[in-house]
Amino acid sequence: xxxxxxxxxxxxxxxxxxxxxxxxxxxxxxxxxxxxxxxxxxxxxxxxxxxxxxxxxxxxxxxxxxxxxxxxxxxxxxxxxxxxxxxxxxxxxxxxxxxxxxxxxxxxxxxxxxxxxxxxxxxxxxxxxxxxxxxxxxxxxxxxxxxxxxxxxxxxxxxxxxxxxxxxxxxxxxxxxxxxxxxxxxxxxxxxxxxxxxxxxxxxxxxxxxxxxxxxxxxxxxxxxxxxxxxxxxxxxxxxxxxxxxxxxxxxxxxxxxxxxxxxxxxxxxxxxxxxxxxxxxxxxxxxxxxxxxxxxxxxxxxxxxxxxxxxxxxxxxxxxxxxxxxxxxxxxxxxxxxxxxxxxxxxxxxxxxxxxxxxxxxxxxxxxxxxx
Amino acid sequence: xxxxxxxxxxxxxxxxxxxxxxxxxxxxxxxxxxxxxxxxxxxxxxxxxxxxxxxxxxxxxxxxxxxxxxxxxxxxxxxxxxxxxxxxxxxxxxxxxxxxxxxxxxxxxxxxxxxxxxxxxxxxxxxxxxxxxxxxxxxxxxxxxxxxxxxxxxxxxxxxxxxxxxxxxxxxxxxxxxxxxxxxxxxxxxxxxxxxxx
Numbered sequence: 088x089x090x091x092x093x094x095x096x097x098x099x100x101x102x103x104x105x106x107x108x109x110x111x112x113x114x115x116x117x118x119x120x121x122x123x124x125x126x127x128x129x130x131x132x133x134x135x136x137x138x139x140x141x142x143x144x145x146x147x148x149x150x151x152x153x154x155x156x157x158x159x160x161x162x163x164x165x166x167x168x169x170x171x172x173x174x175x176x177x178x179x180x181x182x183x184x185x186x187x188x189x190x191x192x193x194x195x196x197x198x199x200x201x202x203x204x205x206x207x208x209x210x211x212x213x214x215x216x217x218x219x220x221x222x223x224x225x226x227x228x229x230x231x232x233x234x235x236x237x238x239x240x241x242x243x244x245x246x247x248x249x250x251x252x253x254x255x256x257x258x259x260x261x262x263x264x265x266x267x268x269x270x271x272x273x274x275x276x277x278x279x280x281x282x283x284x285x286x287x288x289x290x291x292x293x294x295x296x297x298x299x300x301x302x303x304x305x306x307x308x309x310x311x312x313x314x315x316x317x318x319x320x321x322x323x324x325x326x327x328x329x330x331x332x333x334x335x336x337x338x339x340x341x342x343x344x345x346x347x348x349x350x351x352x353x354x355x356x357x358x359x360x361x362x363x364x365x366x367x368x369x370x371x372x373x374x375x376x377x378x379x380x381x382x383x384x385x386x387x388x389x390x391x392x393x394x395x396x397x398x399x400x401x402x403x404x405x406x407x408x409x410x411x412x413x414x415x416x417x418x419x420x421x422x423x424x425x426x427x428x429x430x431x432x433x434x435x436x437x438x439x440x441x442x443x444x445x446x447x448x449x450x451x452x453x454x455x456x457x458x459x460x
Numbered sequence: 461x462x463x464x465x466x467x468x469x470x471x472x473x474x475x476x477x478x479x480x481x482x483x484x485x486x487x488x489x490x491x492x493x494x495x496x497x498x499x500x501x502x503x504x505x506x507x508x509x510x511x512x513x514x515x516x517x518x519x520x521x522x523x524x525x526x527x528x529x530x531x532x533x534x535x536x537x538x539x540x541x542x543x544x545x546x547x548x549x550x551x552x553x554x555x556x557x558x559x560x561x562x563x564x565x566x567x568x569x570x571x572x573x574x575x576x577x578x579x580x581x582x583x584x585x586x587x588x589x590x591x592x593x594x595x596x597x598x599x600x601x602x603x604x605x606x607x608x609x610x611x612x613x614x615x616x617x618x619x620x621x622x623x624x625x626x627x628x629x630x631x632x633x634x635x636x637x638x639x640x641x642x643x644x645x646x647x648x649x650x651x652x653x654x655x656x657x658x
Binding site for chain 2: 088090091093094095097098103106107110113114120122123124125126127128129130131132133145146148149150152153156438441445447449
Protein backbone atom coordinates (compact mmCIF):
# COMPACT_ATOMS: atom_id res chain seq x y z
CA UNK A 88 0.00 0.00 0.00
CA UNK A 89 1.41 3.31 -1.10
CA UNK A 90 0.18 5.17 2.01
CA UNK A 91 2.12 2.87 4.29
CA UNK A 92 5.21 3.27 2.15
CA UNK A 93 4.93 7.04 2.33
CA UNK A 94 4.61 6.87 6.07
CA UNK A 95 7.72 4.69 6.20
CA UNK A 96 9.50 7.19 4.00
CA UNK A 97 8.54 10.11 6.23
CA UNK A 98 9.70 8.16 9.25
CA UNK A 99 13.04 7.66 7.47
CA UNK A 100 12.59 3.90 7.41
CA UNK A 101 12.09 3.31 3.68
CA UNK A 102 14.68 1.50 1.58
CA UNK A 103 16.03 2.96 -1.65
CA UNK A 104 13.86 0.54 -3.62
CA UNK A 105 10.77 1.71 -1.71
CA UNK A 106 11.66 5.37 -2.24
CA UNK A 107 11.87 4.65 -5.94
CA UNK A 108 8.37 3.13 -5.88
CA UNK A 109 7.01 6.20 -4.06
CA UNK A 110 8.66 8.68 -6.42
CA UNK A 111 7.38 6.78 -9.45
CA UNK A 112 3.89 6.85 -7.98
CA UNK A 113 4.21 10.60 -7.39
CA UNK A 114 5.18 11.12 -11.00
CA UNK A 115 2.19 9.32 -12.45
CA UNK A 116 -0.16 12.24 -11.75
CA UNK A 117 -0.35 15.77 -10.41
CA UNK A 118 -2.96 14.49 -8.00
CA UNK A 119 -0.55 11.97 -6.49
CA UNK A 120 2.08 14.61 -6.13
CA UNK A 121 -0.33 16.99 -4.38
CA UNK A 122 -1.35 14.15 -2.07
CA UNK A 123 2.25 13.45 -1.17
CA UNK A 124 2.95 17.11 -0.48
CA UNK A 125 -0.09 17.30 1.83
CA UNK A 126 1.11 14.17 3.65
CA UNK A 127 4.58 15.51 4.20
CA UNK A 128 3.14 18.81 5.42
CA UNK A 129 0.87 16.99 7.83
CA UNK A 130 3.80 14.94 9.05
CA UNK A 131 5.82 18.08 9.66
CA UNK A 132 3.10 20.00 11.36
CA UNK A 133 2.24 17.26 13.78
CA UNK A 134 5.83 16.85 14.81
CA UNK A 135 6.73 18.33 18.12
CA UNK A 136 9.93 16.67 19.12
CA UNK A 137 13.08 15.89 17.22
CA UNK A 138 14.07 13.43 19.91
CA UNK A 139 17.32 15.22 20.66
CA UNK A 140 18.35 15.57 24.28
CA UNK A 141 18.50 19.18 25.42
CA UNK A 142 22.07 20.36 25.40
CA UNK A 143 22.96 23.52 27.32
CA UNK A 144 25.93 24.10 24.99
CA UNK A 145 23.54 24.83 22.15
CA UNK A 146 22.22 27.92 23.91
CA UNK A 147 25.72 28.96 24.88
CA UNK A 148 26.73 28.76 21.20
CA UNK A 149 23.87 31.03 20.22
CA UNK A 150 24.80 33.55 22.94
CA UNK A 151 28.44 33.57 21.84
CA UNK A 152 27.56 34.15 18.24
CA UNK A 153 25.24 37.01 19.13
CA UNK A 154 28.03 38.60 21.19
CA UNK A 155 30.54 38.41 18.38
CA UNK A 156 28.06 39.83 15.86
CA UNK A 157 27.19 42.75 18.11
CA UNK A 158 30.86 43.46 18.73
CA UNK A 159 31.67 43.42 15.03
CA UNK A 160 28.72 45.67 14.30
CA UNK A 161 29.82 48.31 16.79
CA UNK A 162 33.35 48.27 15.42
CA UNK A 163 32.16 48.55 11.84
CA UNK A 164 29.88 51.43 12.69
CA UNK A 165 32.80 53.46 14.02
CA UNK A 166 35.11 52.52 11.23
CA UNK A 167 32.75 53.33 8.43
CA UNK A 168 30.69 56.14 9.83
CA UNK A 169 33.03 58.86 8.60
CA UNK A 170 33.55 57.35 5.18
CA UNK A 171 29.86 56.78 4.88
CA UNK A 172 28.89 60.37 5.46
CA UNK A 173 31.27 61.58 2.78
CA UNK A 174 30.04 59.14 0.20
CA UNK A 175 26.39 59.23 1.10
CA UNK A 176 25.64 62.12 -1.23
CA UNK A 177 27.48 60.64 -4.17
CA UNK A 178 26.04 57.17 -3.69
CA UNK A 179 22.58 58.61 -3.50
CA UNK A 180 22.96 60.32 -6.85
CA UNK A 181 24.45 57.24 -8.51
CA UNK A 182 21.72 55.09 -7.06
CA UNK A 183 18.99 57.35 -8.35
CA UNK A 184 20.48 57.33 -11.83
CA UNK A 185 20.97 53.61 -11.96
CA UNK A 186 17.51 52.74 -10.68
CA UNK A 187 16.03 55.04 -13.30
CA UNK A 188 18.05 53.28 -15.96
CA UNK A 189 16.92 49.95 -14.65
CA UNK A 190 13.23 50.72 -14.88
CA UNK A 191 13.72 51.87 -18.43
CA UNK A 192 15.75 48.87 -19.57
CA UNK A 193 13.39 46.45 -17.81
CA UNK A 194 10.19 47.98 -19.16
CA UNK A 195 8.55 48.26 -22.53
CA UNK A 196 8.99 51.83 -23.78
CA UNK A 197 7.78 53.75 -26.80
CA UNK A 198 9.80 56.66 -28.10
CA UNK A 199 8.17 59.12 -30.47
CA UNK A 200 9.86 61.18 -33.13
CA UNK A 201 10.58 64.06 -30.80
CA UNK A 202 12.46 61.75 -28.49
CA UNK A 203 9.76 61.66 -25.83
CA UNK A 204 9.75 58.36 -23.99
CA UNK A 205 6.61 56.66 -22.70
CA UNK A 206 6.80 53.77 -20.29
CA UNK A 207 4.21 51.08 -21.08
CA UNK A 208 2.68 49.58 -17.98
CA UNK A 209 1.37 46.22 -19.11
CA UNK A 210 -1.18 46.00 -16.30
CA UNK A 211 -3.24 48.93 -17.51
CA UNK A 212 -5.66 49.93 -20.27
CA UNK A 213 -5.44 53.42 -21.65
CA UNK A 214 -6.08 55.62 -24.62
CA UNK A 215 -3.09 56.57 -26.79
CA UNK A 216 -3.03 60.17 -28.04
CA UNK A 217 -0.62 61.91 -30.38
CA UNK A 218 1.23 65.18 -29.84
CA UNK A 219 -1.89 67.14 -30.82
CA UNK A 220 -4.02 65.33 -28.30
CA UNK A 221 -5.94 63.32 -30.93
CA UNK A 222 -6.82 59.74 -30.06
CA UNK A 223 -4.82 57.38 -32.27
CA UNK A 224 -5.12 54.10 -30.44
CA UNK A 225 -5.93 52.07 -27.35
CA UNK A 226 -3.67 50.07 -25.06
CA UNK A 227 -5.18 46.90 -23.55
CA UNK A 228 -2.65 45.44 -21.14
CA UNK A 229 -0.08 43.67 -23.31
CA UNK A 230 -1.12 45.12 -26.67
CA UNK A 231 -1.77 48.38 -28.48
CA UNK A 232 -4.33 48.72 -31.26
CA UNK A 233 -3.94 51.77 -33.45
CA UNK A 234 -7.11 53.31 -34.87
CA UNK A 235 -7.63 52.55 -38.58
CA UNK A 236 -7.20 55.98 -40.09
CA UNK A 237 -5.06 56.74 -43.09
CA UNK A 238 -3.38 60.07 -43.23
CA UNK A 239 -2.10 62.21 -46.08
CA UNK A 240 0.21 64.04 -43.75
CA UNK A 241 3.88 63.28 -43.16
CA UNK A 242 4.37 60.10 -41.17
CA UNK A 243 5.01 60.18 -37.47
CA UNK A 244 7.24 57.24 -36.53
CA UNK A 245 7.31 55.60 -33.11
CA UNK A 246 9.94 53.17 -31.84
CA UNK A 247 8.89 50.51 -29.36
CA UNK A 248 11.53 48.67 -27.35
CA UNK A 249 10.66 45.34 -25.75
CA UNK A 250 13.30 44.19 -23.23
CA UNK A 251 14.42 40.62 -22.55
CA UNK A 252 11.83 38.73 -20.56
CA UNK A 253 8.80 40.45 -22.17
CA UNK A 254 6.71 40.25 -25.35
CA UNK A 255 4.21 42.71 -26.82
CA UNK A 256 1.56 42.90 -29.54
CA UNK A 257 0.75 45.77 -31.87
CA UNK A 258 -2.10 46.25 -34.32
CA UNK A 259 -1.00 48.91 -36.78
CA UNK A 260 -3.38 51.45 -38.31
CA UNK A 261 -3.78 49.27 -41.46
CA UNK A 262 -4.86 46.30 -39.35
CA UNK A 263 -1.52 44.51 -39.63
CA UNK A 264 -0.79 42.50 -36.50
CA UNK A 265 2.77 42.41 -35.17
CA UNK A 266 3.87 40.19 -32.26
CA UNK A 267 7.15 41.44 -30.84
CA UNK A 268 9.49 38.97 -29.18
CA UNK A 269 11.80 39.72 -26.23
CA UNK A 270 14.78 41.97 -26.88
CA UNK A 271 13.22 43.65 -29.91
CA UNK A 272 13.22 47.20 -31.27
CA UNK A 273 10.50 48.04 -33.81
CA UNK A 274 9.94 51.33 -35.64
CA UNK A 275 6.52 51.96 -37.19
CA UNK A 276 4.29 54.89 -38.20
CA UNK A 277 1.34 55.53 -35.88
CA UNK A 278 -0.68 56.05 -39.09
CA UNK A 279 0.22 54.83 -42.57
CA UNK A 280 0.18 57.23 -45.49
CA UNK A 281 -2.58 56.67 -48.10
CA UNK A 282 -0.35 56.95 -51.12
CA UNK A 283 3.00 55.56 -50.05
CA UNK A 284 4.17 51.99 -49.52
CA UNK A 285 4.01 50.80 -45.93
CA UNK A 286 7.40 50.63 -44.29
CA UNK A 287 8.58 49.45 -40.85
CA UNK A 288 11.98 48.71 -39.26
CA UNK A 289 12.94 45.72 -37.13
CA UNK A 290 15.85 44.75 -34.88
CA UNK A 291 15.09 41.49 -33.06
CA UNK A 292 12.22 39.15 -33.79
CA UNK A 293 8.59 39.68 -34.81
CA UNK A 294 5.67 37.69 -36.18
CA UNK A 295 3.66 39.56 -38.81
CA UNK A 296 0.11 39.15 -40.10
CA UNK A 297 0.09 41.75 -42.83
CA UNK A 298 -3.22 43.14 -44.10
CA UNK A 299 -3.56 42.79 -47.87
CA UNK A 300 -3.33 46.04 -49.85
CA UNK A 301 -2.07 45.61 -53.43
CA UNK A 302 -1.63 49.35 -53.88
CA UNK A 303 0.62 49.76 -50.90
CA UNK A 304 3.17 46.95 -50.52
CA UNK A 305 4.45 46.30 -47.01
CA UNK A 306 8.19 46.36 -46.39
CA UNK A 307 10.10 45.29 -43.29
CA UNK A 308 13.64 46.64 -43.10
CA UNK A 309 16.32 45.00 -40.97
CA UNK A 310 20.04 45.55 -40.74
CA UNK A 311 20.86 42.80 -43.23
CA UNK A 312 17.68 41.82 -45.05
CA UNK A 313 14.58 43.60 -46.32
CA UNK A 314 11.28 41.77 -46.70
CA UNK A 315 8.72 42.81 -49.30
CA UNK A 316 5.19 41.50 -48.89
CA UNK A 317 1.66 42.03 -50.09
CA UNK A 318 -0.61 40.30 -47.65
CA UNK A 319 0.86 37.42 -45.73
CA UNK A 320 1.85 35.85 -42.42
CA UNK A 321 5.47 35.26 -41.50
CA UNK A 322 8.07 35.28 -38.77
CA UNK A 323 11.21 37.37 -39.09
CA UNK A 324 14.18 37.10 -36.77
CA UNK A 325 17.00 39.63 -37.02
CA UNK A 326 18.75 39.79 -33.68
CA UNK A 327 21.98 41.78 -33.91
CA UNK A 328 23.91 39.18 -31.90
CA UNK A 329 22.81 36.21 -34.04
CA UNK A 330 24.88 35.00 -37.00
CA UNK A 331 21.87 34.68 -39.28
CA UNK A 332 18.73 36.60 -40.07
CA UNK A 333 15.93 34.19 -40.82
CA UNK A 334 12.38 34.28 -42.06
CA UNK A 335 9.66 31.60 -41.88
CA UNK A 336 6.61 31.92 -44.09
CA UNK A 337 3.18 30.69 -42.94
CA UNK A 338 1.05 31.85 -45.87
CA UNK A 339 1.19 34.14 -48.92
CA UNK A 340 4.54 35.00 -50.37
CA UNK A 341 7.45 37.23 -49.45
CA UNK A 342 10.58 38.40 -51.18
CA UNK A 343 13.77 38.71 -49.19
CA UNK A 344 16.45 41.08 -50.36
CA UNK A 345 19.88 41.76 -48.95
CA UNK A 346 19.71 45.32 -47.60
CA UNK A 347 22.77 46.73 -49.27
CA UNK A 348 22.64 44.59 -52.41
CA UNK A 349 19.22 44.65 -54.13
CA UNK A 350 20.36 42.07 -56.70
CA UNK A 351 20.73 39.38 -54.05
CA UNK A 352 17.19 38.20 -53.32
CA UNK A 353 15.05 35.11 -52.88
CA UNK A 354 11.34 34.28 -52.99
CA UNK A 355 9.77 32.27 -50.17
CA UNK A 356 6.80 29.87 -50.38
CA UNK A 357 4.62 28.82 -47.44
CA UNK A 358 6.30 26.39 -45.01
CA UNK A 359 9.73 27.45 -46.15
CA UNK A 360 12.46 28.92 -44.06
CA UNK A 361 15.20 31.13 -45.39
CA UNK A 362 18.36 31.99 -43.50
CA UNK A 363 20.63 34.80 -44.50
CA UNK A 364 24.16 34.20 -43.30
CA UNK A 365 26.02 37.29 -42.18
CA UNK A 366 29.29 35.49 -42.87
CA UNK A 367 28.92 34.87 -46.59
CA UNK A 368 25.83 36.98 -47.44
CA UNK A 369 23.97 33.97 -48.83
CA UNK A 370 20.34 32.98 -48.51
CA UNK A 371 19.64 29.32 -47.77
CA UNK A 372 16.03 28.31 -48.31
CA UNK A 373 14.58 25.00 -47.10
CA UNK A 374 11.12 23.49 -46.82
CA UNK A 375 10.69 22.65 -43.15
CA UNK A 376 8.34 22.41 -40.18
CA UNK A 377 8.15 26.08 -39.27
CA UNK A 378 6.03 25.68 -36.15
CA UNK A 379 9.00 25.64 -33.73
CA UNK A 380 10.00 29.07 -35.00
CA UNK A 381 6.64 30.69 -34.38
CA UNK A 382 5.82 28.91 -31.10
CA UNK A 383 7.08 31.90 -29.10
CA UNK A 384 3.97 33.83 -30.17
CA UNK A 385 2.02 31.51 -27.85
CA UNK A 386 4.66 31.64 -25.13
CA UNK A 387 6.33 28.35 -26.05
CA UNK A 388 10.03 27.75 -26.46
CA UNK A 389 10.58 24.77 -28.74
CA UNK A 390 13.97 23.23 -29.29
CA UNK A 391 14.96 20.19 -31.26
CA UNK A 392 18.28 18.53 -30.64
CA UNK A 393 19.92 21.81 -29.74
CA UNK A 394 23.02 22.21 -27.61
CA UNK A 395 22.67 23.80 -24.21
CA UNK A 396 24.82 26.64 -25.51
CA UNK A 397 22.20 27.43 -28.18
CA UNK A 398 19.43 27.12 -25.63
CA UNK A 399 21.07 29.64 -23.34
CA UNK A 400 20.52 32.63 -25.61
CA UNK A 401 16.85 31.67 -26.06
CA UNK A 402 16.40 31.41 -22.30
CA UNK A 403 18.18 34.69 -21.70
CA UNK A 404 15.85 36.46 -24.12
CA UNK A 405 12.67 34.82 -22.93
CA UNK A 406 13.35 35.29 -19.22
CA UNK A 407 15.46 38.42 -19.18
CA UNK A 408 18.27 36.79 -17.20
CA UNK A 409 21.97 36.36 -17.83
CA UNK A 410 23.08 32.72 -17.71
CA UNK A 411 26.73 32.01 -16.98
CA UNK A 412 27.55 28.39 -17.73
CA UNK A 413 30.77 27.07 -16.21
CA UNK A 414 29.89 23.45 -16.94
CA UNK A 415 31.72 22.45 -20.12
CA UNK A 416 30.06 19.06 -20.39
CA UNK A 417 26.60 20.62 -20.24
CA UNK A 418 27.46 23.22 -22.90
CA UNK A 419 27.74 20.55 -25.60
CA UNK A 420 24.88 18.36 -24.33
CA UNK A 421 21.88 18.31 -26.72
CA UNK A 422 18.25 18.70 -25.66
CA UNK A 423 14.81 18.50 -27.25
CA UNK A 424 11.56 19.71 -25.76
CA UNK A 425 9.01 22.47 -25.25
CA UNK A 426 8.41 24.82 -22.34
CA UNK A 427 6.02 27.67 -21.85
CA UNK A 428 7.93 30.68 -20.62
CA UNK A 429 4.74 32.45 -19.53
CA UNK A 430 3.86 29.72 -17.04
CA UNK A 431 7.18 28.15 -16.01
CA UNK A 432 10.13 29.89 -14.43
CA UNK A 433 13.66 29.52 -15.73
CA UNK A 434 14.42 27.59 -12.52
CA UNK A 435 11.60 25.13 -13.31
CA UNK A 436 13.16 24.59 -16.68
CA UNK A 437 16.73 24.11 -15.43
CA UNK A 438 15.47 21.71 -12.78
CA UNK A 439 13.89 19.63 -15.54
CA UNK A 440 17.14 19.49 -17.48
CA UNK A 441 18.93 18.38 -14.33
CA UNK A 442 17.07 15.08 -14.42
CA UNK A 443 18.81 14.35 -17.68
CA UNK A 444 22.27 15.79 -17.06
CA UNK A 445 23.15 16.49 -13.44
CA UNK A 446 24.47 20.00 -12.81
CA UNK A 447 24.10 22.71 -10.20
CA UNK A 448 22.85 26.24 -10.55
CA UNK A 449 22.11 29.17 -8.33
CA UNK A 450 20.86 32.69 -8.67
CA UNK A 451 23.82 34.99 -8.23
CA UNK A 452 21.50 37.98 -8.13
CA UNK A 453 18.22 39.17 -9.62
CA UNK A 454 19.46 39.03 -13.18
CA UNK A 455 22.17 36.37 -13.20
CA UNK A 456 22.11 32.58 -12.91
CA UNK A 457 25.36 30.68 -12.63
CA UNK A 458 25.67 27.02 -13.64
CA UNK A 459 28.45 24.84 -12.26
CA UNK A 460 29.34 21.15 -12.26
CA UNK B 461 -2.28 26.90 24.38
CA UNK B 462 -4.21 29.61 26.22
CA UNK B 463 -3.10 33.18 26.23
CA UNK B 464 -2.54 34.40 29.73
CA UNK B 465 -1.15 37.48 31.35
CA UNK B 466 2.01 35.47 31.91
CA UNK B 467 2.45 35.11 28.17
CA UNK B 468 2.14 38.83 27.60
CA UNK B 469 4.67 39.46 30.35
CA UNK B 470 7.07 36.92 28.81
CA UNK B 471 6.87 38.59 25.43
CA UNK B 472 7.47 42.01 26.99
CA UNK B 473 10.53 40.74 28.82
CA UNK B 474 11.84 39.06 25.69
CA UNK B 475 11.49 42.20 23.62
CA UNK B 476 13.24 44.30 26.23
CA UNK B 477 16.26 41.99 26.01
CA UNK B 478 15.81 39.65 28.98
CA UNK B 479 18.19 36.75 28.43
CA UNK B 480 16.36 34.32 30.72
CA UNK B 481 13.20 34.67 28.65
CA UNK B 482 15.22 34.10 25.51
CA UNK B 483 16.53 30.89 27.05
CA UNK B 484 12.98 29.86 27.90
CA UNK B 485 11.92 30.20 24.25
CA UNK B 486 15.11 28.53 23.12
CA UNK B 487 14.41 25.46 25.22
CA UNK B 488 10.82 25.44 24.08
CA UNK B 489 11.41 25.61 20.32
CA UNK B 490 14.96 24.41 19.64
CA UNK B 491 14.06 20.77 19.12
CA UNK B 492 11.07 21.59 16.93
CA UNK B 493 13.14 23.66 14.56
CA UNK B 494 15.94 21.10 14.37
CA UNK B 495 13.34 18.38 13.72
CA UNK B 496 11.76 20.46 10.98
CA UNK B 497 15.07 21.16 9.23
CA UNK B 498 16.27 17.56 9.44
CA UNK B 499 13.34 16.56 7.25
CA UNK B 500 14.81 18.67 4.44
CA UNK B 501 18.58 18.69 4.85
CA UNK B 502 18.90 15.11 6.23
CA UNK B 503 21.85 15.97 8.41
CA UNK B 504 21.54 16.69 12.11
CA UNK B 505 24.57 18.93 12.02
CA UNK B 506 23.33 21.07 9.16
CA UNK B 507 19.90 21.25 10.81
CA UNK B 508 21.51 22.42 14.05
CA UNK B 509 23.50 25.08 12.19
CA UNK B 510 20.36 26.46 10.58
CA UNK B 511 18.52 26.40 13.90
CA UNK B 512 21.31 28.23 15.70
CA UNK B 513 21.32 30.88 13.01
CA UNK B 514 17.54 31.22 13.29
CA UNK B 515 17.78 31.91 17.03
CA UNK B 516 20.65 34.36 16.60
CA UNK B 517 18.57 36.29 14.10
CA UNK B 518 15.47 36.06 16.28
CA UNK B 519 17.41 37.84 19.00
CA UNK B 520 18.82 40.45 16.64
CA UNK B 521 15.29 41.14 15.35
CA UNK B 522 13.40 40.89 18.63
CA UNK B 523 12.01 44.44 18.34
CA UNK B 524 9.98 43.37 15.31
CA UNK B 525 8.22 40.48 17.08
CA UNK B 526 4.74 41.47 18.16
CA UNK B 527 3.15 38.32 19.51
CA UNK B 528 4.10 34.99 21.06
CA UNK B 529 3.20 33.24 17.83
CA UNK B 530 5.40 35.79 16.11
CA UNK B 531 8.41 34.04 17.65
CA UNK B 532 7.41 30.71 16.19
CA UNK B 533 6.48 32.34 12.93
CA UNK B 534 9.90 34.01 12.71
CA UNK B 535 11.84 30.84 13.54
CA UNK B 536 9.98 28.72 11.00
CA UNK B 537 9.99 31.30 8.26
CA UNK B 538 13.73 31.80 8.72
CA UNK B 539 14.47 28.06 8.76
CA UNK B 540 12.25 27.48 5.76
CA UNK B 541 14.20 29.91 3.64
CA UNK B 542 17.52 28.53 4.91
CA UNK B 543 16.41 24.99 4.03
CA UNK B 544 15.43 26.16 0.55
CA UNK B 545 18.87 27.72 0.20
CA UNK B 546 20.59 24.59 1.41
CA UNK B 547 18.72 22.51 -1.15
CA UNK B 548 19.40 24.94 -3.97
CA UNK B 549 23.07 25.22 -3.10
CA UNK B 550 23.44 21.47 -2.82
CA UNK B 551 24.29 21.45 0.85
CA UNK B 552 21.91 18.62 1.67
CA UNK B 553 23.06 15.09 2.25
CA UNK B 554 22.51 12.76 -0.69
CA UNK B 555 20.85 9.66 0.66
CA UNK B 556 20.56 7.45 -2.40
CA UNK B 557 23.01 5.78 -4.72
CA UNK B 558 20.69 6.59 -7.59
CA UNK B 559 21.35 10.26 -8.41
CA UNK B 560 17.94 10.70 -10.07
CA UNK B 561 16.27 9.87 -6.73
CA UNK B 562 18.34 12.50 -4.93
CA UNK B 563 17.30 15.09 -7.51
CA UNK B 564 13.64 14.13 -7.33
CA UNK B 565 13.70 14.33 -3.57
CA UNK B 566 15.22 17.80 -3.67
CA UNK B 567 12.59 18.92 -6.15
CA UNK B 568 9.78 17.57 -3.99
CA UNK B 569 11.21 19.18 -0.88
CA UNK B 570 11.40 22.54 -2.60
CA UNK B 571 7.73 22.18 -3.45
CA UNK B 572 6.78 21.16 0.08
CA UNK B 573 8.66 24.10 1.56
CA UNK B 574 7.14 26.53 -0.89
CA UNK B 575 3.70 25.23 0.03
CA UNK B 576 4.20 26.07 3.70
CA UNK B 577 3.19 29.39 5.16
CA UNK B 578 4.22 30.48 8.60
CA UNK B 579 2.53 33.79 9.11
CA UNK B 580 1.12 34.39 12.59
CA UNK B 581 -2.50 34.24 11.44
CA UNK B 582 -2.23 30.80 9.89
CA UNK B 583 -0.25 29.56 12.86
CA UNK B 584 -2.88 30.61 15.38
CA UNK B 585 -5.84 29.29 13.43
CA UNK B 586 -4.21 26.02 12.64
CA UNK B 587 -2.99 25.28 16.11
CA UNK B 588 -6.49 24.83 17.41
CA UNK B 589 -7.58 23.03 14.28
CA UNK B 590 -4.82 20.48 14.58
CA UNK B 591 -5.42 19.89 18.28
CA UNK B 592 -9.08 19.38 17.60
CA UNK B 593 -8.42 17.05 14.67
CA UNK B 594 -6.04 14.91 16.67
CA UNK B 595 -8.55 14.52 19.49
CA UNK B 596 -11.20 13.51 16.98
CA UNK B 597 -9.17 10.53 15.80
CA UNK B 598 -10.48 7.06 16.77
CA UNK B 599 -9.37 6.22 20.34
CA UNK B 600 -6.69 3.67 19.60
CA UNK B 601 -5.30 5.58 16.63
CA UNK B 602 -5.22 8.76 18.68
CA UNK B 603 -3.35 7.11 21.54
CA UNK B 604 -0.71 5.66 19.21
CA UNK B 605 -0.38 8.82 17.18
CA UNK B 606 0.18 10.95 20.27
CA UNK B 607 2.85 8.57 21.55
CA UNK B 608 4.58 8.63 18.20
CA UNK B 609 4.46 12.26 17.23
CA UNK B 610 4.16 14.17 20.49
CA UNK B 611 6.12 11.90 22.78
CA UNK B 612 8.51 10.88 20.02
CA UNK B 613 8.46 7.21 20.86
CA UNK B 614 9.82 4.53 18.57
CA UNK B 615 7.37 2.14 16.88
CA UNK B 616 8.95 -0.71 18.83
CA UNK B 617 8.47 1.01 22.19
CA UNK B 618 4.82 1.73 21.41
CA UNK B 619 4.25 -1.85 20.29
CA UNK B 620 5.79 -3.15 23.50
CA UNK B 621 3.90 -0.71 25.69
CA UNK B 622 0.49 -1.55 24.20
CA UNK B 623 1.25 -5.19 23.57
CA UNK B 624 0.54 -5.03 19.84
CA UNK B 625 2.64 -5.74 16.75
CA UNK B 626 4.86 -3.12 15.08
CA UNK B 627 2.81 -3.61 11.89
CA UNK B 628 -0.33 -2.56 13.82
CA UNK B 629 1.45 0.56 15.11
CA UNK B 630 2.45 1.48 11.58
CA UNK B 631 -1.07 0.90 10.28
CA UNK B 632 -2.55 3.21 12.94
CA UNK B 633 -0.09 5.99 12.18
CA UNK B 634 -0.67 5.72 8.46
CA UNK B 635 -4.40 5.93 9.12
CA UNK B 636 -4.00 8.93 11.43
CA UNK B 637 -1.87 10.78 8.96
CA UNK B 638 -4.36 10.24 6.19
CA UNK B 639 -7.32 11.38 8.31
CA UNK B 640 -5.45 14.49 9.45
CA UNK B 641 -4.38 15.32 5.94
CA UNK B 642 -7.98 15.19 4.75
CA UNK B 643 -9.28 17.25 7.68
CA UNK B 644 -6.67 19.93 7.47
CA UNK B 645 -6.89 20.40 3.74
CA UNK B 646 -10.69 20.43 3.92
CA UNK B 647 -10.69 23.26 6.41
CA UNK B 648 -7.91 25.31 4.97
CA UNK B 649 -7.22 24.22 1.43
CA UNK B 650 -4.42 26.54 0.55
CA UNK B 651 -3.04 28.12 3.65
CA UNK B 652 -1.77 25.36 5.76
CA UNK B 653 0.53 25.20 8.28
CA UNK B 654 1.17 25.41 11.89
CA UNK B 655 2.82 23.25 14.35
CA UNK B 656 0.91 21.52 16.97
CA UNK B 657 0.97 21.98 20.70
CA UNK B 658 4.11 23.90 21.39
